[in-house]
Amino acid sequence: MCEGGQVDAARLACFDLDNTLIDRDGAFLAWARWFVGRVGVESDAVEWLVAHDNGGFRGRAELFARFEERFGVAISVEEYDREHPLFTWVEPAVLDGLVRLRAAGWRVAVVTNGTVLQQTAKLQHTGIAQAVDYCCISAAVGVRKPQREIFERAAAGAGATLDGGWMVGDHPAYDIAGGIAAGLRTIRIGHHHAADTPAADHDLDSVVEAFDVILAG
Known part of the structure; x- marks a missing residue:
């Protein structure tokens, strides 16, 4: 609880979609x-x-x-x-991890650049849309990663705060540098792109490993 009896805002875990939650x-x-x-x-x-x-x-x-x-x-x-x-498909362990985060009190948002048609279809087809609190698609909100505003939109949509939150993604500039600029802790997944931006807090091979890192923090 905060001073005055107000409930602390929920913390946010943001995930990129392509090559992070899905292959x-x-x-x-x-x-x-x-x-x-x-x-x-x-x-x-x-x-x-x-x-x-x-x-x-x-x-x-x-x-x-x-x-x-x-x-x-x-x-x-x-x-x-x-x-x-x-x-597209999603591994069952990924959906399980999203469920675990929400059960532990985290608000979970997908933050993805792309078109509304394609990204919404991916989210619905894989079942990820039903497993998270909010899906923030750049074309829908009019702002793209790595801009801070898209993370602010994700936090507002998920009913959370950026304070103490995480950004998990594969792209050094869009996901990691963007997350850092938004004040989020970061986890880089895989090695799809040359790392020419600030280092993430953690470098992992699979998004499944990220769930335990977030839950431990």
């Missing part, structure tokens, strides 16, 4: 194999898509325009946004 790159590979098989282009088209995808950070319009130039087949960005989420 986004694995889902992209699965989609690419499905698409290439459906349209019947040469098998090296899968390797080409993965090599030029840049972990999802290359613009879809640019990637698909270059694919059409190389292979002569058009890919619709709108259709991709509807199809790709259907290839």
Whole structure:
């Protein structure tokens, strides 16, 4: 309890979505194999898509325009946004960890950059949307990581405070530097990107390990 009988604000645990709570790159590979098989282009088209995808950070319009130039087949960005989420999945241990955090009194938010259509579809398809308190999608709130405001929006949406909170993600600039700027403790997951920003408080191989770190703190 705070002075005057007010209840302490709940603490916040923020999680990135792609390549943190879910294997986004694995889902992209699965989609690419499905698409290439459906349209019947040469098998090296899968390797080409993965090599030029840049972990999802290359613009879809640019990637698909270059694919059409190389292979002569058009890919619709709108259709991709509807199809790709259907290839995403979440490990049961991840959902269990989110449940454990909330049971321990933490408010849990997903903080993700991306389009409303695709990110909402991923969150719904995997069941993550139902396992957290709030989903903060950059296109929906008009601000992106690493800006502090998106973390403030996540805290407000989850009914929590940034004080004593955490940000867990794979991207050094968006997740780790952004979380630090927001006053959050940070956990970096995996090694998908070169670390050219301040070091996280913890570097872990899997988001499953992060749940115990947060609960211990």
